[in-house]
Amino acid sequence: MASNQSRQYEVILFGATGYTGKYTAEYLTTSSPTNLKWAIAGRSQSKLRDLAKELQTLNPNRPSPAIETSELDPASLEKLALKTKVLVTTVGPYHKYGTAVLAACAKTGTHYLDVTGEIPWVYDMVNQYHDTAKQTGAIIIPQCGVESAPSDLMCWALVNHIRETLHTGTGEIVYSMHDMKGSASGGTLSTILTLFDRYGLGELAKSSARWSISAVKPPKQAYSKSLTEKLTGLRTVNDLG
Template sequence: MTRLNRDDRPYDIVLFGATGFVGELTAEYLAAHAPDGLRWAIAGRSEQKLRRLRERLSGAPDIGVLRADVSDPASLRELAEQARVVATTVGPYVRYGDALVGACAESGADYLDLTGEPEFVDLTYVRHDARARETGARLVHACGFDSVPHDLGVYFTVRQLPEGVPLTVDGFVTADAAFSGG
């Protein structure tokens, strides 16, 4: 499968790790804000937990449930082949993420995560970038706190400057927060 036939896949988005702390928050957000006609599914190790989560979500009957496990590469390939985009919240990524990135690269499914693990990003680039380019899969890491404030700040700053001016941007973050419990 390549990007050329991705429209034939049953799901636009599959959320892997949906029953974890961040996964549930993400599933709830998707259920509340998904555009009409979005075909999406929740995925993870326990079909029973996934079904319980689906029943709590808005639009429950239309949300697919897929069982997949990082220790079962065939289940990850099957998941990736059913999705145009796979979003995952299953970490630590350096331990649990590589096989899913590989499955997405092989099947042409776009992949995104919210890792903050540079070692994982480097590892997946070395292992999967060439195949992802062949199949048209886009592998996108760090779609969360680790990158969003910085990316938005740089985007805002650059838009304020004249075009074509060489620049360097340094960023600093301070926070007064506690762990989420996830």
């Protein structure tokens, strides 16, 4: 396995021509360092070339990203993963198209990010590939999209602020979001329509349990749900609602 530090690219964006992939490519073009070695990847070379031309108009002073084509079979994806330090995939639904991508990264020691919101699939991936990723040094970060990123980033910022200003750790952090606005892409709608075909009610319930998708063991004094929360999935917190 090639060293992660000696690879051709720093970042490969897989699924770059899709709805979310284009937004991600535009952000990398306008906001990342101009010396970033990165590539856009997918199955259609012609679509990737068209996207590269569009990206060039956003930032004419930086080199265009390289273009890599790959199918969704394990061998092709492992070959792609070995070319980069970090692979970002926006190809969903992930329970249909994401497993081979994550597996390739776990096996090759390639750091991995996605934007899934499919908790049952993440549950499966943790159980199947955590040990492999731990052995190869791959950092696997699913759910970097709108379903999880706002709360995760706010939690990280709060913990850092408390540590730096008060020089202490934190206990439980409760996050509440109100009046969130957004719309579903075609991929998100496809995910919703196919998720229940892939997973039964038992699997959905198991993956929704507290700490179910964490590779870290829960604390001994784990939080226990009230009867109302068990029935509705909603938790009431004083002063937050």
